[in-house]
Amino acid sequence: MEKSSAIESRGHTLSPRTVDAPVVEAFALALEAGEPVFVPSSVFADDRGWSIMNQFRGVMSAEGQINFSMQYPGTIKAWHRHTKQTDFWLCLTGHIKLGVHCGSTQRSWAMVIGEKRPGVVIIPPPLWHGAATVGPSPAGLLYYVTHGYDAAAPDEERMPYDAVEGFPWEPVNR
Secondary structure: OEEOOOOOEOOOEEOOEEEOOOHHHHHHHHHHHOOOEEEEOOOEEEOOEEEOOOOOOOOOOOOOEEEEEEEOOOOEEEEEEOOOOOEEEEEEEOEEEEEEEEOOOOEEEEEEEEOOEOEEEEEOOOOEEEEEEEOOOOEEEEEEEOOOOOOOOOOOEEOOOOOOOOOOOOOOOO
């Protein structure tokens, strides 16, 4: 079910745990561990095109909300966190470098997701998270949140994109 993928780079950034299981099981694991979890997606392709299907099965509720966001090349949208909301991110077009940070343990995770690495990343509260568009094209992020946005009492706290010292938003040359 689970592949070990916690490889440190730059001394402090890990890759989210990769889990080959239904999203509902990975959701429970993310909440229990207090860490992000990545669930690879299957791409179904034929002579008509391609599809990625059933990504949020078992986790959607009446309190949740589905959103889509386009992010331009070179953009970093970070950091924010929630106290009750879990995010499920699926980058459908282009690519983003996902960043997740745990303020209490000072652990950070990074992973590039998108067209060439499809899958759902589950980000439980209260982890800080954000994204940087990588590559020359905009990135389209489809995401489900377990609690819809409430303008009167937003479940969101923010800090600047450079507040996590040394987080590698820029491409890492190897």
